[in-house]
Amino acid sequence: MSARVLFSALFVAVLAYCTQKAFMHRLAQSFSFPQDDLFGRLAQQAMSKMNAPGMYDALARLGLKDGETLLEICSGPGLGVEEALRYEGVTVLSVDLSEDMVRRASERNAAAVSQGRARLYAADVADLSLVPSASIDKVFHMNCIYFWRDLDAGLSELLRVLKPGAPMLAAVKFRDIAKLGSASQPFFLHTNETRVLEAMRRAGFVEVHSKDVRLGTSCTGVNYRSGCLVDERMHYTAVHAAKPRP
Numbered sequence: 001m002s003a004r005v006l007f008s009a010l011f012v013a014v015l016a017y018c019t020q021k022a023f024m025h026r027l028a029q030s031f032s033f034p035q036d037d038l039f040g041r042l043a044q045q046a047m048s049k050m051n052a053p054g055m056y057d058a059l060a061r062l063g064l065k066d067g068e069t070l071l072e073i074c075s076g077p078g079l080g081v082e083e084a085l086r087y088e089g090v091t092v093l094s095v096d097l098s099e100d101m102v103r104r105a106s107e108r109n110a111a112a113v114s115q116g117r118a119r120l121y122a123a124d125v126a127d128l129s130l131v132p133s134a135s136i137d138k139v140f141h142m143n144c145i146y147f148w149r150d151l152d153a154g155l156s157e158l159l160r161v162l163k164p165g166a167p168m169l170a171a172v173k174f175r176d177i178a179k180l181g182s183a184s185q186p187f188f189l190h191t192n193e194t195r196v197l198e199a200m201r202r203a204g205f206v207e208v209h210s211k212d213v214r215l216g217t218s219c220t221g222v223n224y225r226s227g228c229l230v231d232e233r234m235h236y237t238a239v240h241a242a243k244p245r246p
């Protein structure tokens with residue numbers, strides 16, 4: 001093989017490696033802050049496919065009841081809001097940093113928004129001043145906590161808005177994120193399960209514990225009848241915590 005062929009092959013291999021790295025880096029950025037662009041749309045497609053079964057399962061675990069208000073943080077394209085609204089008499093408040101995602105989620109849940117059953121805001125979890133203290137029955141977030149620039153402030157805010165004794169369920173996929181390797185940096189900030197659970201206890205949450213959830217072969221939750229296939233990338237860890245009672 002001539003030196004020129006060898007050099008060309010090496011050049012193509014390096015170019016392919018760098019392109020793949022750049023692609024993964026840009027996609028990871030879009031997971032942390034999706035916008036209405038090509039990568040944002042790719043991230044939304046991945047979220048809808050990979051997160052929906054876990055989201056339905058996690059919301060079923062929260063046992064939403066008639067008359068309750070759920071706060072979802074990092075609502076992204078609004079699948080969680082849509083599923084929570086399938087629980088009769090439940091009102092949903094949702095918050096996401098990305099205005100594009102709030103617009104997308106509002107379109108998806110337009111009927112409930114116009115009826116006042118869903119209220120969707122662009123905000124940072126670290127500042128929930130729009131939510132009164134002790135007004136929320138349940139908090140849910142999925143694939144969300146890794147991105148919070150101020151983890152302690154976000155958790156303090158959630159503790160403040162929850163009613164005494166009320167639960168928070170965080171659905172996380174730390175093992176999948178580890179597979180992203182260096183592409184996850186600098187967007188995924190909190191990827192260590194032990195430290196995240198410690199931060200919840202430090203913020204004042206009680207009954208903090210986690211459980212690996214392996215889903216069955218089809219969706220659970222109120223939405224299960226719509227049917228969806230489940231594979232191992234959709235399994236998740238459910239982190240439970242609660243606000244202490246006085």
Ligand SMILES: C[S@@+](CC[C@H](N)C(=O)[O-])C[C@H]1O[C@@H](n2cnc3c(N)ncnc32)[C@H](O)[C@@H]1O
Nearest residue numbers: 032033047051074076096097098124125142147
């Ligand atoms: C990977 S997406 C997950 C969306 C949805 N929960 C799901 O599982 O499909 C993460 C979302 O978190 C939002 N986000 C990131 N940091 C946030 C913060 N500090 N406060 C509120 N939302 C945040 C992003 O805008 C993005 O929509």
